[in-house]
Amino acid sequence: MKEKRLSKNLRHQELVKRLDGNPLLTDEELAKGLGVSIQTIRLDRLTLGLPELKERTKSLASRVLSADSYPASLEVVGELLLCEPGIGGLSRLVAGEGMRLTRYNVIRGHFLFAQANSLAVAVADAPHALTASAQVDFIHPVKLGQVLLARARVIGKERRKSIVEVITKVKEQEVFRGKFLVITLEENQLMAEE
Protein backbone atom coordinates (compact mmCIF):
# COMPACT_ATOMS: atom_id res chain seq x y z
CA MET A 1 0.00 0.00 0.00
CA LYS A 2 2.94 2.25 0.52
CA GLU A 3 4.03 2.57 -3.10
CA LYS A 4 0.46 2.77 -4.25
CA ARG A 5 -0.31 5.60 -1.94
CA LEU A 6 2.91 7.24 -2.82
CA SER A 7 2.19 6.97 -6.48
CA LYS A 8 -1.22 8.41 -5.81
CA ASN A 9 0.20 11.34 -3.92
CA LEU A 10 2.74 11.89 -6.61
CA ARG A 11 -0.01 11.85 -9.20
CA HIS A 12 -1.94 14.38 -7.17
CA GLN A 13 1.07 16.64 -7.02
CA GLU A 14 1.66 16.20 -10.71
CA LEU A 15 -1.99 16.90 -11.41
CA VAL A 16 -1.95 20.14 -9.49
CA LYS A 17 1.27 21.12 -11.15
CA ARG A 18 -0.11 20.47 -14.60
CA LEU A 19 -3.31 22.35 -13.98
CA ASP A 20 -1.31 25.14 -12.51
CA GLY A 21 0.73 25.27 -15.66
CA ASN A 22 -2.25 25.00 -17.93
CA PRO A 23 -5.73 25.25 -16.44
CA LEU A 24 -7.33 24.59 -19.80
CA LEU A 25 -6.61 20.87 -19.84
CA THR A 26 -9.61 18.54 -19.99
CA ASP A 27 -9.93 15.47 -17.81
CA GLU A 28 -9.34 13.37 -20.87
CA GLU A 29 -6.05 15.07 -21.67
CA LEU A 30 -4.97 14.80 -18.07
CA ALA A 31 -5.89 11.11 -17.99
CA LYS A 32 -3.80 10.44 -21.06
CA GLY A 33 -0.94 12.50 -19.73
CA LEU A 34 -0.87 10.72 -16.40
CA GLY A 35 -1.63 7.25 -17.72
CA VAL A 36 -4.77 6.65 -15.70
CA SER A 37 -8.43 6.50 -16.54
CA ILE A 38 -10.63 9.53 -16.83
CA GLN A 39 -12.56 8.43 -13.76
CA THR A 40 -9.44 8.41 -11.68
CA ILE A 41 -8.73 11.97 -12.72
CA ARG A 42 -12.23 12.92 -11.71
CA LEU A 43 -11.84 11.23 -8.38
CA ASP A 44 -8.57 13.06 -7.92
CA ARG A 45 -10.13 16.39 -8.77
CA LEU A 46 -12.91 15.61 -6.35
CA THR A 47 -10.61 14.78 -3.45
CA LEU A 48 -8.31 17.67 -4.22
CA GLY A 49 -11.19 20.06 -4.68
CA LEU A 50 -10.05 21.05 -8.16
CA PRO A 51 -12.87 22.59 -10.20
CA GLU A 52 -13.84 21.41 -13.64
CA LEU A 53 -12.60 22.87 -16.89
CA LYS A 54 -15.54 25.22 -17.29
CA GLU A 55 -14.98 26.72 -13.87
CA ARG A 56 -11.28 27.06 -14.34
CA THR A 57 -11.71 28.72 -17.67
CA LYS A 58 -14.36 31.02 -16.35
CA SER A 59 -12.39 32.13 -13.35
CA LEU A 60 -9.46 32.97 -15.57
CA ALA A 61 -11.73 34.85 -17.91
CA SER A 62 -13.39 36.85 -15.21
CA ARG A 63 -10.02 37.79 -13.91
CA VAL A 64 -9.50 39.57 -17.21
CA LEU A 65 -12.87 41.24 -16.96
CA SER A 66 -12.38 42.52 -13.44
CA ALA A 67 -8.70 43.21 -13.85
CA ASP A 68 -9.19 46.77 -14.98
CA SER A 69 -11.63 47.94 -12.39
CA TYR A 70 -10.09 46.54 -9.24
CA PRO A 71 -7.73 48.55 -7.07
CA ALA A 72 -4.37 47.15 -7.81
CA SER A 73 -3.78 44.77 -10.61
CA LEU A 74 -0.56 45.15 -12.43
CA GLU A 75 -0.33 43.74 -15.90
CA VAL A 76 3.24 44.41 -16.82
CA VAL A 77 6.17 45.98 -15.20
CA GLY A 78 7.33 47.47 -18.41
CA GLU A 79 8.56 46.53 -21.79
CA LEU A 80 12.29 46.07 -21.98
CA LEU A 81 13.34 48.25 -24.89
CA LEU A 82 17.04 47.86 -24.43
CA CYS A 83 19.18 45.81 -22.13
CA GLU A 84 22.94 45.83 -22.01
CA PRO A 85 23.80 43.58 -19.08
CA GLY A 86 26.37 45.12 -16.81
CA ILE A 87 25.98 48.52 -18.39
CA GLY A 88 22.39 49.73 -18.54
CA GLY A 89 18.97 49.47 -20.07
CA LEU A 90 15.73 51.11 -20.98
CA SER A 91 12.16 50.19 -20.14
CA ARG A 92 8.83 51.61 -21.15
CA LEU A 93 5.58 51.40 -19.23
CA VAL A 94 2.24 52.97 -19.97
CA ALA A 95 0.44 53.98 -16.83
CA GLY A 96 -2.82 52.13 -17.21
CA GLU A 97 -6.16 51.75 -15.53
CA GLY A 98 -5.84 49.67 -12.40
CA MET A 99 -2.50 51.14 -11.44
CA ARG A 100 -4.07 54.23 -10.13
CA LEU A 101 -5.04 55.28 -6.68
CA THR A 102 -8.76 54.96 -6.13
CA ARG A 103 -10.71 57.84 -7.53
CA TYR A 104 -7.65 59.81 -8.53
CA ASN A 105 -5.57 59.64 -11.62
CA VAL A 106 -2.35 59.29 -9.75
CA ILE A 107 -0.43 56.07 -10.28
CA ARG A 108 0.54 54.17 -7.17
CA GLY A 109 4.19 54.36 -6.31
CA HIS A 110 4.92 50.69 -6.32
CA PHE A 111 4.28 50.48 -10.02
CA LEU A 112 7.15 52.84 -10.60
CA PHE A 113 9.17 50.77 -8.19
CA ALA A 114 8.21 47.56 -9.96
CA GLN A 115 9.25 48.88 -13.33
CA ALA A 116 12.55 50.17 -11.99
CA ASN A 117 13.22 47.03 -10.00
CA SER A 118 12.54 44.78 -12.95
CA LEU A 119 14.87 46.82 -15.06
CA ALA A 120 17.57 46.90 -12.42
CA VAL A 121 17.49 43.15 -12.05
CA ALA A 122 17.53 42.72 -15.81
CA VAL A 123 20.60 44.82 -16.37
CA ALA A 124 22.58 43.21 -13.59
CA ASP A 125 25.05 41.15 -15.52
CA ALA A 126 24.07 37.74 -14.19
CA PRO A 127 21.81 34.85 -15.05
CA HIS A 128 19.96 35.22 -11.76
CA ALA A 129 19.78 38.28 -9.64
CA LEU A 130 17.80 39.64 -6.73
CA THR A 131 17.39 43.04 -5.22
CA ALA A 132 18.98 43.32 -1.80
CA SER A 133 18.09 46.89 -0.98
CA ALA A 134 16.97 50.09 -2.57
CA GLN A 135 16.69 53.80 -1.96
CA VAL A 136 13.97 55.40 -4.01
CA ASP A 137 12.44 58.83 -4.48
CA PHE A 138 9.07 59.54 -5.99
CA ILE A 139 9.72 62.99 -7.34
CA HIS A 140 6.54 63.80 -9.13
CA PRO A 141 3.10 62.18 -9.34
CA VAL A 142 2.35 60.23 -12.49
CA LYS A 143 -1.04 60.39 -14.13
CA LEU A 144 -3.07 57.83 -15.95
CA GLY A 145 -2.02 57.32 -19.53
CA GLN A 146 1.42 58.82 -19.23
CA VAL A 147 4.36 56.95 -20.67
CA LEU A 148 7.08 56.06 -18.21
CA LEU A 149 10.55 55.72 -19.63
CA ALA A 150 12.99 54.22 -17.17
CA ARG A 151 16.70 54.38 -17.82
CA ALA A 152 19.10 52.25 -15.84
CA ARG A 153 22.84 52.57 -15.41
CA VAL A 154 25.11 50.20 -13.59
CA ILE A 155 27.22 52.56 -11.52
CA GLY A 156 29.10 50.12 -9.39
CA LYS A 157 30.06 46.51 -9.36
CA GLU A 158 32.02 44.20 -7.13
CA ARG A 159 31.93 40.44 -7.02
CA ARG A 160 28.29 39.58 -6.48
CA LYS A 161 26.95 43.04 -6.02
CA SER A 162 25.88 45.60 -8.57
CA ILE A 163 24.63 49.07 -7.89
CA VAL A 164 22.11 50.20 -10.44
CA GLU A 165 20.71 53.66 -10.74
CA VAL A 166 17.33 54.06 -12.37
CA ILE A 167 15.81 57.33 -13.47
CA THR A 168 12.27 57.36 -14.77
CA LYS A 169 10.87 60.20 -16.79
CA VAL A 170 7.59 61.23 -18.30
CA LYS A 171 8.61 63.12 -21.37
CA GLU A 172 11.40 65.28 -19.96
CA GLN A 173 10.05 65.45 -16.43
CA GLU A 174 11.87 63.29 -13.94
CA VAL A 175 9.33 61.42 -11.81
CA PHE A 176 11.30 58.72 -10.08
CA ARG A 177 14.86 58.02 -9.10
CA GLY A 178 16.26 55.03 -7.33
CA LYS A 179 19.43 53.21 -6.42
CA PHE A 180 19.23 49.45 -6.32
CA LEU A 181 21.72 47.10 -4.80
CA VAL A 182 21.36 43.93 -6.80
CA ILE A 183 23.05 40.72 -5.80
CA THR A 184 23.65 37.84 -8.13
CA LEU A 185 23.09 34.30 -7.03
CA GLU A 186 24.16 30.84 -7.96
CA GLU A 187 21.47 28.29 -8.60
CA ASN A 188 22.27 26.32 -5.49
CA GLN A 189 21.80 29.43 -3.40
CA LEU A 190 18.35 29.91 -4.85
CA MET A 191 17.44 26.34 -4.17
CA ALA A 192 19.01 26.09 -0.75
CA GLU A 193 17.17 26.21 2.55
CA GLU A 194 13.61 25.18 1.90
Add this chain to the structure above:
Amino acid sequence: MKEKRLSKNLRHQELVKRLDGNPLLTDEELAKGLGVSIQTIRLDRLTLGLPELKERTKSLASRVLSADSYPASLEVVGELLLCEPGIGGLSRLVAGEGMRLTRYNVIRGHFLFAQANSLAVAVADAPHALTASAQVDFIHPVKLGQVLLARARVIGKERRKSIVEVITKVKEQEVFRGKFLVITLEENQLMAEE
Protein backbone atom coordinates in the same frame (compact mmCIF):
# COMPACT_ATOMS: atom_id res chain seq x y z
CA MET B 1 -40.29 44.48 -44.38
CA LYS B 2 -38.18 47.51 -43.64
CA GLU B 3 -38.98 47.84 -39.95
CA LYS B 4 -38.63 44.13 -39.44
CA ARG B 5 -35.21 44.11 -40.92
CA LEU B 6 -34.37 47.15 -38.97
CA SER B 7 -35.49 45.62 -35.74
CA LYS B 8 -33.45 42.60 -36.58
CA ASN B 9 -30.45 44.74 -37.31
CA LEU B 10 -30.99 46.64 -34.11
CA ARG B 11 -31.11 43.41 -32.22
CA HIS B 12 -27.89 42.36 -33.86
CA GLN B 13 -26.23 45.59 -32.82
CA GLU B 14 -27.53 45.22 -29.30
CA LEU B 15 -26.37 41.63 -29.20
CA VAL B 16 -22.85 42.54 -30.18
CA LYS B 17 -22.84 45.38 -27.69
CA ARG B 18 -23.94 43.13 -24.87
CA LEU B 19 -21.43 40.45 -25.62
CA ASP B 20 -18.81 43.10 -25.85
CA GLY B 21 -19.74 44.30 -22.41
CA ASN B 22 -19.94 40.83 -20.95
CA PRO B 23 -18.71 37.91 -23.01
CA LEU B 24 -19.78 35.44 -20.35
CA LEU B 25 -23.50 35.64 -21.13
CA THR B 26 -25.21 32.44 -22.21
CA ASP B 27 -27.61 32.26 -25.12
CA GLU B 28 -30.41 31.84 -22.63
CA GLU B 29 -29.55 35.01 -20.77
CA LEU B 30 -29.23 36.89 -24.01
CA ALA B 31 -32.57 35.57 -25.19
CA LYS B 32 -34.27 36.75 -22.03
CA GLY B 33 -32.53 40.08 -22.18
CA LEU B 34 -33.55 40.74 -25.76
CA GLY B 35 -37.01 39.24 -25.51
CA VAL B 36 -36.59 36.65 -28.22
CA SER B 37 -36.24 32.90 -28.21
CA ILE B 38 -33.00 31.11 -27.67
CA GLN B 39 -33.10 29.85 -31.23
CA THR B 40 -33.20 33.35 -32.57
CA ILE B 41 -30.12 34.23 -30.57
CA ARG B 42 -28.40 31.21 -32.02
CA LEU B 43 -29.38 32.16 -35.50
CA ASP B 44 -28.10 35.65 -34.83
CA ARG B 45 -24.80 34.38 -33.51
CA LEU B 46 -24.55 32.19 -36.56
CA THR B 47 -25.14 34.96 -39.04
CA LEU B 48 -22.94 37.38 -37.12
CA GLY B 49 -20.22 34.81 -36.67
CA LEU B 50 -20.20 35.19 -32.91
CA PRO B 51 -18.63 32.23 -31.15
CA GLU B 52 -20.34 30.31 -28.41
CA LEU B 53 -19.85 30.87 -24.69
CA LYS B 54 -17.15 28.25 -24.34
CA GLU B 55 -15.07 29.84 -27.05
CA ARG B 56 -15.52 33.33 -25.71
CA THR B 57 -14.60 32.27 -22.20
CA LYS B 58 -11.63 30.36 -23.43
CA SER B 59 -10.23 33.17 -25.48
CA LEU B 60 -10.45 35.50 -22.51
CA ALA B 61 -8.81 32.90 -20.32
CA SER B 62 -5.94 32.32 -22.68
CA ARG B 63 -5.34 36.03 -22.72
CA VAL B 64 -4.60 35.75 -19.02
CA LEU B 65 -2.36 32.79 -19.59
CA SER B 66 -0.24 34.53 -22.15
CA ALA B 67 -0.12 37.62 -19.97
CA ASP B 68 1.09 35.53 -17.07
CA SER B 69 4.04 34.12 -18.86
CA TYR B 70 5.08 37.65 -19.66
CA PRO B 71 7.41 39.54 -17.32
CA ALA B 72 5.20 39.84 -14.27
CA SER B 73 1.61 39.98 -13.23
CA LEU B 74 0.69 41.23 -9.81
CA GLU B 75 -2.60 40.17 -8.35
CA VAL B 76 -2.91 41.77 -5.02
CA VAL B 77 -0.78 43.87 -2.83
CA GLY B 78 -2.06 42.29 0.28
CA GLU B 79 -5.07 42.05 2.48
CA LEU B 80 -5.35 44.75 5.07
CA LEU B 81 -5.90 42.91 8.34
CA LEU B 82 -5.64 45.88 10.62
CA CYS B 83 -5.28 49.58 10.02
CA GLU B 84 -4.96 52.22 12.69
CA PRO B 85 -4.35 55.42 10.77
CA GLY B 86 -1.52 57.42 12.19
CA ILE B 87 -0.34 54.53 14.30
CA GLY B 88 0.21 51.33 12.37
CA GLY B 89 -1.27 48.40 10.54
CA LEU B 90 -0.98 44.82 9.45
CA SER B 91 -1.19 43.27 6.01
CA ARG B 92 -1.14 39.72 4.76
CA LEU B 93 -0.06 38.51 1.34
CA VAL B 94 0.31 35.00 0.07
CA ALA B 95 3.17 34.69 -2.36
CA GLY B 96 1.43 33.26 -5.38
CA GLU B 97 2.18 31.98 -8.83
CA GLY B 98 3.03 34.82 -11.15
CA MET B 99 4.92 36.76 -8.55
CA ARG B 100 7.89 34.56 -8.86
CA LEU B 101 11.04 34.97 -10.78
CA THR B 102 10.99 32.83 -13.89
CA ARG B 103 11.92 29.24 -13.26
CA TYR B 104 12.72 29.80 -9.60
CA ASN B 105 10.46 29.87 -6.64
CA VAL B 106 11.75 33.18 -5.42
CA ILE B 107 9.26 36.02 -5.30
CA ARG B 108 10.25 39.18 -7.07
CA GLY B 109 11.22 42.01 -4.79
CA HIS B 110 8.73 44.52 -5.98
CA PHE B 111 5.87 42.45 -4.66
CA LEU B 112 7.24 42.88 -1.19
CA PHE B 113 7.67 46.53 -1.93
CA ALA B 114 4.13 46.80 -3.24
CA GLN B 115 2.67 45.20 -0.17
CA ALA B 116 4.70 47.41 2.16
CA ASN B 117 4.00 50.52 0.14
CA SER B 118 0.27 49.89 0.09
CA LEU B 119 0.29 49.38 3.79
CA ALA B 120 2.41 52.45 4.45
CA VAL B 121 0.06 54.62 2.43
CA ALA B 122 -2.95 53.10 4.17
CA VAL B 123 -1.73 53.81 7.68
CA ALA B 124 -0.71 57.37 6.93
CA ASP B 125 -3.41 59.30 8.72
CA ALA B 126 -4.84 61.13 5.74
CA PRO B 127 -7.58 60.74 3.17
CA HIS B 128 -5.07 60.80 0.33
CA ALA B 129 -1.44 60.02 0.58
CA LEU B 130 1.48 59.28 -1.68
CA THR B 131 4.90 57.84 -1.14
CA ALA B 132 7.64 60.40 -1.58
CA SER B 133 10.65 58.21 -0.96
CA ALA B 134 11.65 54.95 0.55
CA GLN B 135 14.63 53.01 1.80
CA VAL B 136 14.12 49.29 1.62
CA ASP B 137 16.07 46.14 2.38
CA PHE B 138 15.29 42.70 1.06
CA ILE B 139 16.70 40.62 3.82
CA HIS B 140 15.78 37.13 2.81
CA PRO B 141 14.35 35.54 -0.35
CA VAL B 142 10.68 34.61 -0.22
CA LYS B 143 9.42 31.41 -1.76
CA LEU B 144 6.22 30.55 -3.51
CA GLY B 145 3.35 29.84 -1.16
CA GLN B 146 4.80 31.55 1.86
CA VAL B 147 2.63 33.94 3.82
CA LEU B 148 3.94 37.47 4.12
CA LEU B 149 2.90 39.37 7.20
CA ALA B 150 3.77 43.04 7.01
CA ARG B 151 3.61 45.20 10.11
CA ALA B 152 3.69 48.96 9.82
CA ARG B 153 4.43 51.58 12.45
CA VAL B 154 4.24 55.30 12.05
CA ILE B 155 7.46 56.44 13.65
CA GLY B 156 7.41 60.08 12.77
CA LYS B 157 5.01 62.73 11.75
CA GLU B 158 5.11 66.42 10.92
CA ARG B 159 2.60 68.50 9.02
CA ARG B 160 2.18 66.69 5.72
CA LYS B 161 4.82 64.06 6.16
CA SER B 162 4.71 60.73 7.90
CA ILE B 163 7.52 58.28 8.29
CA VAL B 164 6.33 54.71 8.30
CA GLU B 165 8.44 51.70 9.07
CA VAL B 166 7.35 48.38 7.64
CA ILE B 167 8.73 45.03 8.65
CA THR B 168 7.63 41.94 6.77
CA LYS B 169 8.04 38.48 8.10
CA VAL B 170 7.49 34.93 6.98
CA LYS B 171 6.61 33.14 10.17
CA GLU B 172 9.27 34.54 12.49
CA GLN B 173 11.86 35.18 9.81
CA GLU B 174 12.28 38.81 8.85
CA VAL B 175 12.39 39.09 5.07
CA PHE B 176 11.88 42.75 4.33
CA ARG B 177 12.30 46.06 6.09
CA GLY B 178 11.60 49.50 4.78
CA LYS B 179 11.16 53.11 5.74
CA PHE B 180 8.63 55.08 3.77
CA LEU B 181 8.24 58.81 3.69
CA VAL B 182 4.58 59.35 2.94
CA ILE B 183 3.17 62.75 2.15
CA THR B 184 -0.47 63.64 2.38
CA LEU B 185 -2.13 65.72 -0.26
CA GLU B 186 -5.13 67.92 -0.64
CA GLU B 187 -7.50 67.14 -3.43
CA ASN B 188 -6.60 70.25 -5.38
CA GLN B 189 -2.98 69.21 -5.35
CA LEU B 190 -3.87 65.88 -6.82
CA MET B 191 -5.93 67.49 -9.48
CA ALA B 192 -3.56 70.32 -10.29
CA GLU B 193 -1.30 70.47 -13.32
CA GLU B 194 -2.78 68.15 -15.88
Add this chain to the structure above:
DNA sequence: TCCCTTTTTATGACTAAGTCATAGTAGTTG
Protein backbone atom coordinates in the same frame (compact mmCIF):
# COMPACT_ATOMS: atom_id res chain seq x y z
C1' DT C 1 -58.71 39.44 -48.08
C1' DC C 2 -55.47 35.97 -49.87
C1' DC C 3 -50.77 34.97 -51.03
C1' DC C 4 -45.86 35.14 -50.49
C1' DT C 5 -41.68 36.02 -48.22
C1' DT C 6 -39.08 36.80 -44.33
C1' DT C 7 -38.51 36.13 -39.62
C1' DT C 8 -39.05 33.73 -35.64
C1' DT C 9 -39.92 29.50 -32.92
C1' DA C 10 -40.14 24.76 -32.04
C1' DT C 11 -38.55 20.08 -32.34
C1' DG C 12 -35.57 16.27 -32.42
C1' DA C 13 -31.07 14.17 -32.68
C1' DC C 14 -26.35 14.78 -31.45
C1' DT C 15 -21.86 16.56 -28.95
C1' DA C 16 -18.39 17.75 -25.23
C1' DA C 17 -17.22 17.75 -20.81
C1' DG C 18 -18.64 17.30 -17.17
C1' DT C 19 -21.77 15.53 -12.44
C1' DC C 20 -23.18 11.75 -9.17
C1' DA C 21 -23.97 7.10 -7.66
C1' DT C 22 -23.05 2.46 -7.97
C1' DA C 23 -20.68 -1.61 -9.00
C1' DG C 24 -16.87 -4.36 -10.27
C1' DT C 25 -11.84 -5.46 -10.54
C1' DA C 26 -6.72 -5.51 -9.16
C1' DG C 27 -3.15 -5.50 -5.84
C1' DT C 28 -1.42 -5.56 -1.22
C1' DT C 29 -1.34 -7.03 3.46
C1' DG C 30 -2.36 -8.69 7.95
Add this chain to the structure above:
DNA sequence: CAACTACTATGACTTAGTCATAAAAAGGGA
Protein backbone atom coordinates in the same frame (compact mmCIF):
# COMPACT_ATOMS: atom_id res chain seq x y z
C1' DC D 1 -8.52 -15.94 2.70
C1' DA D 2 -10.72 -11.73 3.85
C1' DA D 3 -10.30 -6.92 3.86
C1' DC D 4 -8.78 -2.89 2.34
C1' DT D 5 -7.41 0.64 -0.86
C1' DA D 6 -6.96 2.11 -5.43
C1' DC D 7 -8.53 2.12 -9.76
C1' DT D 8 -11.88 1.43 -13.62
C1' DA D 9 -16.43 0.87 -15.71
C1' DT D 10 -21.24 1.81 -16.30
C1' DG D 11 -25.45 4.28 -16.55
C1' DA D 12 -28.35 8.24 -15.85
C1' DC D 13 -28.40 13.14 -15.81
C1' DT D 14 -26.68 18.19 -16.80
C1' DT D 15 -25.30 22.42 -19.43
C1' DA D 16 -24.64 24.82 -23.29
C1' DG D 17 -24.24 24.29 -27.14
C1' DT D 18 -24.42 22.17 -32.62
C1' DC D 19 -27.18 21.20 -37.05
C1' DA D 20 -31.22 20.32 -39.79
C1' DT D 21 -35.91 20.49 -40.48
C1' DA D 22 -40.53 21.98 -39.85
C1' DA D 23 -44.10 24.90 -38.40
C1' DA D 24 -46.01 29.22 -36.92
C1' DA D 25 -46.14 34.50 -37.01
C1' DA D 26 -45.65 38.79 -39.09
C1' DG D 27 -45.27 41.72 -42.52
C1' DG D 28 -46.00 43.33 -47.05
C1' DG D 29 -48.36 43.96 -51.99
C1' DA D 30 -52.09 43.06 -55.54
